Amino acid sequence: MSTSSLPDLGDVVGGAVAAAAAETDRTGAFPRTDIEELARAGVLGLLSARDVGGAGGTLADAAEALEQIARADASTAMIVLMHLAAASVLEAHGPDDVRREIAAGRHLSTLAFSERGSRSHFWAPVGTATETADGIRLDAAKSWVTSAGEADSYVWSSRPLAAEGPMTLWLVPAGTAGVSVAGGFDGFGLRGNASRPMVADGAVVAASARLADDGAGLDVALGTALPTFLVGNAAVSLGIMEALLAEAAEHLTRTRLDHLDQTLAAQQPTRLAFAALRTKADQTRAFLADTLAALGSGRADATLRVLQVKAVSAEAAAEVGDGVLKLCGGAAFRKELGIERRFRDALAARVMAPTTDALHDFVGRVSLGLPLFGDA
Numbered sequence: 001m002s003t004s005s006l007p008d009l010g011d012v013v014g015g016a017v018a019a020a021a022a023e024t025d026r027t028g029a030f031p032r033t034d035i036e037e038l039a040r041a042g043v044l045g046l047l048s049a050r051d052v053g054g055a056g057g058t059l060a061d062a063a064e065a066l067e068q069i070a071r072a073d074a075s076t077a078m079i080v081l082m083h084l085a086a087a088s089v090l091e092a093h094g095p096d097d098v099r100r101e102i103a104a105g106r107h108l109s110t111l112a113f114s115e116r117g118s119r120s121h122f123w124a125p126v127g128t129a130t131e132t133a134d135g136i137r138l139d140a141a142k143s144w145v146t147s148a149g150e151a152d153s154y155v156w157s158s159r160p161l162a163a164e165g166p167m168t169l170w171l172v173p174a175g176t177a178g179v180s181v182a183g184g185f186d187g188f189g190l191r192g193n194a195s196r197p198m199v200a201d202g203a204v205v206a207a208s209a210r211l212a213d214d215g216a217g218l219d220v221a222l223g224t225a226l227p228t229f230l231v232g233n234a235a236v237s238l239g240i241m242e243a244l245l246a247e248a249a250e251h252l253t254r255t256r257l258d259h260l261d262q263t264l265a266a267q268q269p270t271r272l273a274f275a276a277l278r279t280k281a282d283q284t285r286a287f288l289a290d291t292l293a294a295l296g297s298g299r300a301d302a303t304l305r306v307l308q309v310k311a312v313s314a315e316a317a318a319e320v321g322d323g324v325l326k327l328c329g330g331a332a333f334r335k336e337l338g339i340e341r342r343f344r345d346a347l348a349a350r351v352m353a354p355t356t357d358a359l360h361d362f363v364g365r366v367s368l369g370l371p372l373f374g375d376a
Helices: 010-027 032-041 059-072 074-093 096-103 217-254 268-297 302-328 339-346 356-367
Strands: 109-112 128-132 135-145 153-158 168-173 179-181 196-205
Touching: 010 032, 010 059, 010 074, 010 339, 032 074, 059 074, 059 217, 059 268, 074 096, 074 109, 074 153, 074 168, 074 217, 074 339, 109 135, 135 153, 135 168, 153 217, 168 196, 168 217, 217 268, 217 302, 217 339, 268 302, 302 339, 302 356
Parallel strands: 109 153
Antiparallel strands: 128 135, 135 196, 153 168, 179 196
16 A cells, blocks of 8 residues: 555554543543544545645555554544545535645544435435525435534535436535434444434525535445545454454463463464454455555456445454454453454444445446446
8 A cells, every 4th residue: 555645643543542442432422632633643634635735645545544543443433434535525526615624634524425214325315405595405314424513514415406316415514504413322333433313404505515516416426435435444344353353362362271371372273263363354455455456557347346345344344353252252241352342343334334235236236237226
């Protein structure tokens, strides 16, 4: 991976983010201090163009940063991932003032796609946009919005105003009248990312808030937000796996069976089980690297790899999390090691839209020459 545009995150991730991770998980509080530290390190502007003051980084740079952060705290990594996915849209279609604020680390954005009426089928919003004398009225019930009530803006999906197509995108600033957080988040994992429902009830934005053409929102999402999200999500899963394996290795090499005068690592069944999990993580890393290579070179299978990479990594993370929990036994079930927290975090990706099942369907459609959406 190229690291030419990647800021040095070692001190922030190994310091503030790692130190706060357990407390973030315990309380479910949004890790505002961590995000501010990462912003100062340049993470929020990682994908922003240099001409607006950003790092001009690549998707490979984003993946490396997200893996580093996820090793310390997956909640914080998910907040950054959703920001970078939204920033990908805004870099292509957003106003320059917002782009400059993102590049400077002063603006946190996120996606507001999933809705109560269509659930994880983010490509089929049921929320509406209506032209009024005052501007564009938005009405919607969003089911999951990362950084809800914490972000400075939301890349918001709706049905088109008038055009053909499934979706139109809007830039909705925080504090817009009629937009509110509609519930809390007390999740099983990723507990600090403020993934809460939001509603727009007669919210009005300017017509200029539209991102790209009316009805073109799905094409924009597929071309900008989705590759960043799927690749970045895979990197987060990989970071969780690496943290789990590091915790397991330390436990297995430190913990002794005094009656045998051996460590747990000296037991062959333990080594075999650990080797299988290590190999699973390494396979995931290789698949992610191949996906980035396909995107970077414009390979014919790039779209297929992007659709596969989150499913591959999500299922691998769940397998590694379960395996490490069993391998380390009762000690892993307690909170001291950090394994049970990462086990919970590892399960999130497989049910996060687009889910593993949805991605497998997309892969099947692409591989069999069928349309990505609609009747086969």
